[in-house]
Amino acid sequence: MHVPDGFLDAPTSVATGVLAAGTVALALRRAREELDERTAPLAGLTAAFVFAVQMMNFPVGAGTSGHLIGGTLTAVLVGPWTAVLCMTVVLLVQAVLFADGGLTALGTNVTLMALVAVGVGYGLFRLLVAVLPRTRTGLLVAAGVGAFASVPVAALAFVALFAAGGVADIPVGTVAATMGGIHVLIGLGEAAITVVVLGAVLAARPDLVHGAAHLRSADTLLRRPEVLTPRGPAQR
């Protein structure tokens, strides 16, 4: 999904650059509420982990591959504003050191993967968490669906930018069908990786997961009767 230099014209790249800079500036202020002594190191590690897993391209059909974006995973682990910062650092390192994603396209890539993917994935996660059962399974389903949807939506966001300022003169409808179709498949991989990693962290340290705060409050409510009746029904 890393957009190279040249796909989009200068005005579009400037516009996404301004949007990306504004988003990061806002995230620097808002992430403060999500980060404390315990979660700040986890946020750094999550960014490094996303960088690593983004190197693992998995095959998608014949002759195509995809890799994790990680916006939803990061947002559920450390909070959405912190996720914007983490994803931006990953994209910055990739563009500057590894020539992965263009430099003039950095604002575009931050917009697609740090803003759209995080916003859509985490937004859907919160919506689903509100209606699904307050269990670990409910949380994982919500994160999986959010992660899945974030990929084709980010792909279609690129198509919208391409429609506005694509350098090549190509019918947008066919680009949308091609981009959307392949990224639905890649989204399945995004969902699978997100659920596996989140499940592992929830099993080891549920207390560190930002998006699991509602499970913790439910836990304490459940634990009280258990103290009174130690042999009561086992808590899941």
Next chain:
Amino acid sequence: MTSRRRTTGFLLVGLVVALVVAGIGSYYASSSPDGLEWSAEKEGFLDTAEDSATADSPLADYAVSGVDDGRLSGGLAGVIGVAVTLVLAGGITLLVRRRSSAGDDSAGNDVDSAQDADDAEARPVPRA
């Protein structure tokens, strides 16, 4: 103290996983074009891509220039990337985070909170 030690252990395990994925696993990643590149090729706008200004970076395309062995070159690039990302993202989040001088709302006990307060006072960075 034990909860803090447990967290450190958890973070170290996570770091090792990231290093193994980037340093060893990445060699086995698919080298097929990704979804965007494939779409651009299919729709006929891949040739509008331009080389990045960093295309001559010694780490361009996840390979260390001068290291001929593909496995070593890619693995080394991955490890460097993980380290740089960790330092940058960890540094930013540490700067942005709240200082827990007023007390830790986590599972920490009073001794931990007192130490946190001491830590915060010892730091030269003023509260923003």
